[in-house]
Amino acid sequence: MPPQRRLILYIATSLDGYIATANEDLDWLGVVEQSGEDYGYGAFKETVDTVIMGRRTYDKVASMGVPDPHPDKTLYVITRTRQASLGNIHFHSGDPVALVKELKHGSGKDIYCDGGAQLVNLLMQHDLFDAFIISYIPIMLGEGIRLFADGRPQQNLRLVSAKSFPKGLVQMHYERVR
Amino acid sequence: MPPQRRLILYIATSLDGYIATANEDLDWLGVVEQSGEDYGYGAFKETVDTVIMGRRTYDKVASMGVPDPHPDKTLYVITRTRQASLGNIHFHSGDPVALVKELKHGSGKDIYCDGGAQLVNLLMQHDLFDAFIISYIPIMLGEGIRLFADGRPQQNLRLVSAKSFPKGLVQMHYERVR
Numbered sequence: 001m002p003p004q005r006r007l008i009l010y011i012a013t014s015l016d017g018y019i020a021t022a023n024e025d026l027d028w029l030g031v032v033e034q035s036g037e038d039y040g041y042g043a044f045k046e047t048v049d050t051v052i053m054g055r056r057t058y059d060k061v062a063s064m065g066v067p068d069p070h071p072d073k074t075l076y077v078i079t080r081t082r083q084a085s086l087g088n089i090h091f092h093s094g095d096p097v098a099l100v101k102e103l104k105h106g107s108g109k110d111i112y113c114d115g116g117a118q119l120v121n122l123l124m125q126h127d128l129f130d131a132f133i134i135s136y137i138p139i140m141l142g143e144g145i146r147l148f149a150d151g152r153p154q155q156n157l158r159l160v161s162a163k164s165f166p167k168g169l170v171q172m173h174y175e176r177v178r
Numbered sequence: 179m180p181p182q183r184r185l186i187l188y189i190a191t192s193l194d195g196y197i198a199t200a201n202e203d204l205d206w207l208g209v210v211e212q213s214g215e216d217y218g219y220g221a222f223k224e225t226v227d228t229v230i231m232g233r234r235t236y237d238k239v240a241s242m243g244v245p246d247p248h249p250d251k252t253l254y255v256i257t258r259t260r261q262a263s264l265g266n267i268h269f270h271s272g273d274p275v276a277l278v279k280e281l282k283h284g285s286g287k288d289i290y291c292d293g294g295a296q297l298v299n300l301l302m303q304h305d306l307f308d309a310f311i312i313s314y315i316p317i318m319l320g321e322g323i324r325l326f327a328d329g330r331p332q333q334n335l336r337l338v339s340a341k342s343f344p345k346g347l348v349q350m351h352y353e354r355v356r
Binding site: 015016017028031124132134136138139140141142143147148150151152153154155156157158159161162164168169170172174 | 193194195206209302310312314316317318319320321325326328329330331332333334335336337339340342346347348350352
């Protein structure tokens, strides 16, 4: 039996654990912007062929002029509104937990969860993530939208790597220990 | 004028940002225990001569059989209850913000804040920390007592170092950029 596809969280957070300010501003990510440095995102994207993201996050990215943020992947947008697919983009109004379980048992590369916090925490409550690649931005936002909500199960992790970069970003890569 | 003494937070957290479980259990820290490895704590303690900690944290440590957790330092325990000093231990029932400001303008080595979350967040609300040395334990607790509460000011940081250790602990050291 081939190994099951893994669900991976790849996300950036402030040191104090927020993925966005309360008004969903993302300008603070600019403190680590550096020409020619993608913090491993391109290489990571090569390891996945399917992306799952929440509707609010999708709409936010679309409003920034990126209607198809993952053009070479199969993208599932989790939404309560039924809507026809747009090319590679599938709007999924069913249970996201069942979707992820089904995708994991299918064939293909790994699955990337591209946020937002609501979807991440739902999937974490069901212990569905197999790896976490978290980039810590050298800033305290003080308040905002938290990456981790309360009410998840305890999970043991194994550190795969921790890398620091000249602009002060630290990227930590963990695997879920089951 | 000599440089002002710095206030430093040296603390361990789960990857999801909790410093203790809801019932204040600390057993999960055992996953990184390793004979002969103190994760730099001894060297750090040499850089400070004064410690400030909250009453609940002090009582917790005392209940574990350590009535004087910092015997070679001047220790301020922040409490609402007036109480006479016990040797090097001073029970401070006044404003902790004023105490820290006064200590910073005095002479001596740096000042170590040894928790807990309530004191840390009060001092962060007043932007009093100059450095943060945070050790990430490779575990998600899922819920508990959060290191960072909402309602603090935004703070820019500079990464000083990020070190990983064989047991999977990652220690990040930041300085406040003012």
